[in-house]
Amino acid sequence: MKYRSFLLFLFFSFTAFLIYSNTLENEFLFDDIPLIVENPQIKKIENIPALLGITGNRPCYRPIRMASYMLDYHLFKLNPTGYHISNIIYHILTSWLVFLIVRFLLGNYTLAAAVSLLFMVHPVNTENVAYISGRRDILSTLFYLLGFFVFLKYRKTKKLLLYPCIFLAYALALSSKEMAVTLPAIFFLYDFIENFPALQNKQTGTNPVVNILVCIKKVTKKQIFFYLPFLIGAIAFTYYKTVVAPPSHGHEYYGGHLWTNFFTVARIIVYYIKLLLLPVLLNADYSFNAFPVTTSVLDISAWGSIALLCLFLWFGIKMLSRNSMIFFSIFWFFITLLPVCHIIPHHELLAEHYLYLPCMGILFLIGIFLYDFVYKKSHSVFFIFLGIILVLFSFRTYERNNDWKNALTLWKKTVVTAPDCARAWNNLGVEYFLDGNIEMAEKSYRRAIKIKPVYSDPYHNLGNVLAEKTRFDEAREYYVKAYKNCTIESKKRGILNSWGIVHKKTGNLKLAKQLFTRILRSYPYYEDALINMAAVLHAEGKYWQAWRTLMKALKVAPDSPEIHNNLGSVYKKTGHLQKAEAEFRRAIDLRPDFMEAHNNLGNVLKAEGLYDRAIESYEFCLQLNPDSAAVYTNLGNAFRKAGRNEKAITALTRALELNPQLALPHLNLAIIFMSEKKDMKKALFHLRKTIELDPSIPQAEAIKDKIAKLEKKEQ
Numbered sequence: 239m240k241y242r243s244f245l246l247f248l249f250f251s252f253t254a255f256l257i258y259s260n261t262l263e264n265e266f267l268f269d270d271i272p273l274i275v276e277n278p279q280i281k282k283i284e285n286i287p288a289l290l291g292i293t294g295n296r297p298c299y300r301p302i303r304m305a306s307y308m309l310d311y312h313l314f315k316l317n318p319t320g321y322h323i324s325n326i327i328y329h330i331l332t333s334w335l336v337f338l339i340v341r342f343l344l345g346n347y348t349l350a351a352a353v354s355l356l357f358m359v360h361p362v363n364t365e366n367v368a369y370i371s372g373r374r375d376i377l378s379t380l381f382y383l384l385g386f387f388v389f390l391k392y393r394k395t396k397k398l399l400l401y402p403c404i405f406l407a408y409a410l411a412l413s414s415k416e417m418a419v420t421l422p423a424i425f426f427l428y429d430f431i432e433n434f435p436a437l438q439n440k441q442t443g444t445n446p447v448v449n450i451l452v453c454i455k456k457v458t459k460k461q462i463f464f465y466l467p468f469l470i471g472a473i474a475f476t477y478y479k480t481v482v483a484p485p486s487h488g489h490e491y492y493g494g495h496l497w498t499n500f501f502t503v504a505r506i507i508v509y510y511i512k513l514l515l516l517p518v519l520l521n522a523d524y525s526f527n528a529f530p531v532t533t534s535v536l537d538i539s540a541w542g543s544i545a546l547l548c549l550f551l552w553f554g555i556k557m558l559s560r561n562s563m564i565f566f567s568i569f570w571f572f573i574t575l576l577p578v579c580h581i582i583p584h585h586e587l588l589a590e591h592y593l594y595l596p597c598m599g600i601l602f603l604i605g606i607f608l609y610d611f612v613y614k615k616s617h618s619v620f621f622i623f624l625g626i627i628l629v630l631f632s633f634r635t636y637e638r639n640n641d642w643k644n645a646l647t648l649w650k651k652t653v654v655t656a657p658d659c660a661r662a663w664n665n666l667g668v669e670y671f672l673d674g675n676i677e678m679a680e681k682s683y684r685r686a687i688k689i690k691p692v693y694s695d696p697y698h699n700l701g702n703v704l705a706e707k708t709r710f711d712e713a714r715e716y717y718v719k720a721y722k723n724c725t726i727e728s729k730k731r732g733i734l735n736s737w738g739i740v741h742k743k744t745g746n747l748k749l750a751k752q753l754f755t756r757i758l759r760s761y762p763y764y765e766d767a768l769i770n771m772a773a774v775l776h777a778e779g780k781y782w783q784a785w786r787t788l789m790k791a792l793k794v795a796p797d798s799p800e801i802h803n804n805l806g807s808v809y810k811k812t813g814h815l816q817k818a819e820a821e822f823r824r825a826i827d828l829r830p831d832f833m834e835a836h837n838n839l840g841n842v843l844k845a846e847g848l849y850d851r852a853i854e855s856y857e858f859c860l861q862l863n864p865d866s867a868a869v870y871t872n873l874g875n876a877f878r879k880a881g882r883n884e885k886a887i888t889a890l891t892r893a894l895e896l897n898p899q900l901a902l903p904h905l906n907l908a909i910i911f912m913s914e915k916k917d918m919k920k921a922l923f924h925l926r927k928t929i930e931l932d933p934s935i936p937q938a939e940a941i942k943d944k945i946a947k948l949e950k951k952e953q
Contacts, residue, residue, distance in 0.1 A: 246351060247334060254330045254358055257632045260639045261322045261368045267645040268665075269371040273307065275316060278797040280308040299483075302381075302413040303374050321370045328376045329367045333358035335383035336598055340605070342390050343563060348613070352624055353605035357598060361517040361634040365591045368642040375594040378415035381407050382595060389425055393432075405467065416479050417577045417595060422468035427569055429457045431562040446555060480582055491583055492531040501532040501540035503579050506588045508543040510575070511550075514593065514600045517631070520638055521655045522648055523665070524588045526690050528656035531587070564606055571599030645669045660690035667699055671706075679703050694724035698733050705740050713740050731757050735766050742774055750774050763794045765801075772804055781812050799829040803838060810842055818842045833862045837869055840876065849880035867897035875906050883910050901932035905941070912944075922948045 266275050279285050279298065289304055291297030298304050306324065314320025337354035341347060357363070366372035385407030392400040411418030434453045458465075491499035506529070513520075521528060532540045554568035574596040578584065613620035641651040649666035656662055667682030680703045686696035701716035717737040724730050738753035751774050757767040768791035775784035788805050795801060806821030819842045825835035840855030856873040859866065874889035887910060890903040908924035911917045925945050929938060 242347075246337070250333055250337075250354070250358060251330050253355070253632075254326055254333070257359055257635050258322075258326050258329075258367055258639060260636060261326075261642065262319050264318060264322060264368060264639070264642055265644040266316075266318050266321075266370065267642070267648060268369070270318075270321075270369075273304075273371055274311070274321070277304075277307075278795070280304060280311050281797075283308065283312060297413075300374055300414055302410055303377055303415075306373060306377060318370065322368075325367050325370060325373055325376065328373065328380055329358065329363070332376055332380045332383060335380065335387060339383060339387050339390070340602060342387070343566070346609070349605050349609045352608065353598075353601050355624075355628055356601045356604065356631070359628055359631045359635055360514070360597060360601070361520060361631055361638055362513050362590050362593050362597060364520070364635050364638040364642070365522065365589075366594045368639045369591075372591050372594075374415045375417070375591050378411050378418045379595045381411035381414060382418045382421055383598075385411060385421055386424055386428075390428070393428070401464075405471075408468065408471070412475055416475075417574070417592070419472050419475055420573050420576055422465060422472055423573045423576075424570065425468070426457065426461075426465065427566060427573065429461055430454065431558070431566050433457050433460075434558060434562065446558070450555070450558075492580065492587065493533045497535055498532050499580055499583065501535065501537055501544070502587075504543040504547055505532060505540055507572075507575065507579070508546055509588070510593055510596070511600065513590065514597050515604075517634060519655060520590060520641075521659075522590075522641070522652045523656065523659050523662045525586075525659060525661040526693070528659035528662070529587055561606070564603060567599045567602035567606065569599075570602065571596045574599065646673060658689055660686045660693050660696070663689065664693070664696045664699060667696065667703075671699070671703060676703055676706060692723050694720045694729060694733070697723060698729070698736060701733075701740075702736055705736070705743070710740050710744050731761060731764055731767070735764075735770060738767075738770055738774075742770065742777070747774050747777055763790070765791055765794050765798065768794070769798075769800055769804060772808075776804070776808060776811070781808050784808050785812075797828055799825040799832050799835065802828065803832065803835045806835070806838055806842070810838070810845070815842055815846050819846070831862055833859050833866075833869075836862070837872065840872060844872070844876050844879065849876050852876045853880065865896055867893045867900055867903075870896065871900060871903050871906070874903060878906055878910055886910060899931055901928045901935055904928040904931065905935070905937070918948055918951065 274280065279289065286305065286308065287293045289298050289308070290301050306328075307321070310321045310324050333354050336357045337350045340353045341350035344350065366375045385404050388400050388404050388407060391397075392404060408418070408421050411421060430453055433456055434449070492502045493499055509529070550568065551572070554565045557564040575592070578586075578588075578592045608620060608624065612623055641648055645665070646669040649662055649669055652659065652662040653666055663682050663686035667679045667686065670676075670679035670682055680700065683696040683700040683703065686693060687700070697716045697720035701713040701720060704710075704713035704716060714737065717733055717740070720733045721730060721737075724733060734753050734757050738750045738757075741747070741750035741753065751771065754767045754771040754774065757764050758771065761767070768787055772784040772787040772791065775781075775787060785805070785808050788801055788808065791798070791801050792805075802821045802825040806818040806825065809815070809818035809821060819839065822835050822839040822842060825832055826839065829835070836855050836859045840852040840859070843849075843852035843855060853873065853876045856869055856876060859869045860873070863869070870889050870893035874886045874893060877883070877886035877889055887907065890907050893900060893903040904924040904927040908921045908928065911921035911924065922945065925941050925948070928935060929941055929945070932938075935941070
């Protein structure tokens with residue numbers, strides 16, 4: 239048996255890696271960016287006590303998941319392939335626990351293998367495995383099933399040592415995701431079905447409802463001391479997550495009323511069952527208006543869903559005395575789904591990743607029916623039928639993995655499967671914007687606004703697009719609309735911040751400062767506002783105040799490359815060149831491809847007279863962006879000061895090819911032609927272009943005098 243189980247586990251592992259092999263090249267996307275790529279907390283092992291709340295601070299959100307990312311970072315740094323491998327491994331272990339539990343409950347090796355394989359290859363689980371942030375559900379389910387399996391062993395062996403192990407698994411599951419709160423209810427469900435046959439044998443009556451109530455009373459009385467710690471823990475955790483530190487933004491009942499919320503949830507549950515039976519059309523987002531909510535008690539589809547669910551539950555109760563595992567599997571599905579049934583309204587209407595734990599119940603039920611109605615009649619037909627299902631599921635899973643390749647492919651697919659989903663269009667716009675496709679970004683945001691005119695995010699993002707196009711007046715109009723439609727304080731801060739940046743770009747430093755001050759008055763350690771406020775102070779020449787503001791920001795984000803880069807700029811302006819160089823190098827250490835920091839470092843090295851090292855910095859910048867006219871200008875200036883005039887002319891000419899409106903390349907070329915080339919005609923041309931393009935250049939008076947002298951010589 240052990241040898242056969244070992245071979246089955248190897249088969250599980252091979253199958254999982256095979257069908258998820260195309261995820262190994264998938265990128266970080268969506269929540270992966272703030273949780274992993276931009277999260278300094280996971281990058282140091284010594285942060286584990288703070289992560290878990292041991293140091294006295296509040297533990298981070300879902301600390302076990304974050305600890306797993308910390309382990310991945312230690313092994314793989316920021317290579318997403320390693321994180322995907324970890325997801326697959328966790329999924330294999332979870333699938334194996336499904337096998338162990340089903341085999342324990344039924345004592346049937348074949349049925350346990352069938353159910354666990356269905357779980358492992360089911361397409362609805364792709365979001366959890368192919369999406370790195372989906373690990374929350376995998377880890378939570380892994381520890382949830384581990385806790386239940388240890389509970390089963392505890393009931394069988396009566397070993398008291400297992401009791402704290404159950405509690406530990408429960409704590410780990412809760413620390414991975416909140417849905418695990420229902421585990422004690424599953425313990426009770428098992429105890430109930432174990433005690434119900436004995437109650438039936440005593441012929442307490444024929445009324446099933448009465449028998450169920452009597453059995454509940456009996457189990458409660460018998461196991462009260464076992465359940466009490468779990469009950470207290472579940473209540474305390476629920477209070478903490480709903481009152482003290484809620485993971486969700488507040489939301490009213492869907493449809494605006496308790497009844498419409500109830501009807502919407504009924505339709506959602508039926509939709510979930512449909513997805514588990516026919517996982518053809520999968521979707522990454524079910525927000526407005528991908529899954530329309532019920533707004534009337536006269537909704538026929540809602541009443542039909544309620545009728546189907548009542549029939550399903552009635553069937554489960556009827557099967558309690560005949561096949562208790564059918565009852566168990568049906569109620570497993572409903573109990574584990576309870577936390578996301580909007581008893582307490584949640585901003586996420588529905589999601590496929592919610593099904594990772596509940597799907598075991600439906601797949602267990604399918605396995606039982608296949609075994610009873612197919613396997614018992616024909617083994618070969620059973621294996622052929624099961625094989626066809628597994629192959630179809632595997633192909634659909636493999637195909638779906640490609641949609642999660644990167645954020646752009648994901649949202650392109652989502653707007654096809656859910657063309658009326660406003661959030662999908664907004665997110666697609668974000669990806670187009672990051673990809674540099676400004677026109678498509680604008681179209682996507684406008685489509686989102688058309689679908690949902692009160693949705694603040696696309697207004698904010700469209701304002702950013704218009705600001706990028708230097709249409710600042712229009713951008714401000716959209717920021718106003720975004721702010722009016724926004725109900726989430728953190729997003730309001732972001733809107734005000736973007737609004738302030740536009741004022742800064744247009745030279746209205748007073749209004750920019752007012753907006754940043756407004757943010758910081760309520761949120762004094764808001765990183766972006768601190769950075770932007772420092773930039774305004776820097777532009778005003780208030781370098782000491784800018785320095786103090788950046789030092790405050792550094793307390794919030796000590797590993798922020800932007801803050802270190804800006805500090806370097808302040809030090810350079812105040813003549814502290816060595817400190818400036820150190821800050822720019824620190825910024826580069828934190829983000830090696832930070833082009834602005836490389837350029838600034840080149841400027842400091844040039845100011846220190848280290849021209850060759852400055853040239854190296856500028857040339858590295860051009861590797862990052864070969865079309866930067868500003869960097870070519872700096873490079874040409876460095877070559878000129880190093881006495882390498884031919885290369886200086888080449889670099890400065892290239893700068894003007896990229897941006898003919900720049901004045902500084904003309905000035906540097908004029909200096910070269912006056913000093914070494916002695917070509918006064920070209921020098922005069924470049925001096926005239928300098929004044930023409932930038933009449934307010936600091937050297938304006940000297941340039942005009944020189945032009946006058948050269949013109950006099952020409953005459």
